[in-house]
Amino acid sequence: MTINIELYTQVTAFINMEADMLDHKEYQDWLDLWTETGLYIIPVDANSQNYKDNLNIAYDDTTMRKMRVERLQSGYAVSTKEAKMTVRTLSRIRILEENEEEVLVRCAYCVFENKKNDLRSFPADVEYTLKRQKSGLKIEQKVVKILKADEYLTTIAYLF
Secondary structure, eight states: OOOOOOHHHHHHHHHHHHHHHTTTTHHHHTTTTTTEEEEEEEEETTOOOTTTTTTEEEOHHHHHHHHHHHHHHOOOGGGGOSSEEEEEEEEEEEEEEEESEEEEEEEEEEEEEEEETTTEEEEEEEEEEEETTTTTTEEEEEEETTTTTOOOOOOOOOOO
């Protein structure tokens, strides 16, 4: 197997930048990372591939992503009381497929949050479909498969 080091470096830099933006609450810049048709999906069933017809924690198109960011920034809902701080870690980044238009990437991803002096962690497998554009990579789809997503999850007030 041959690894395209240039592409791997570009993809790794892109998803690390996205994680850093989220940790530092740079939500407007984060929204700019997406294509107009992009989907942000957090399925309940990690084995499901039919996200549209199954229960999801999130299934956000452009409009819903913008609304989610607005709610996070407004503080109007109890469920959107932001964590004081989050730290995201990424590892095991692997390019699964690539062609002239898209790159499919899978990685291990964990969000650590400090909320009300309680440190929690949410490990996940994340699959990105990245579109190649003249301006660089954009997210066409991000599927976050949280471990134990099918069990009780307390309020999550941030983006994965």
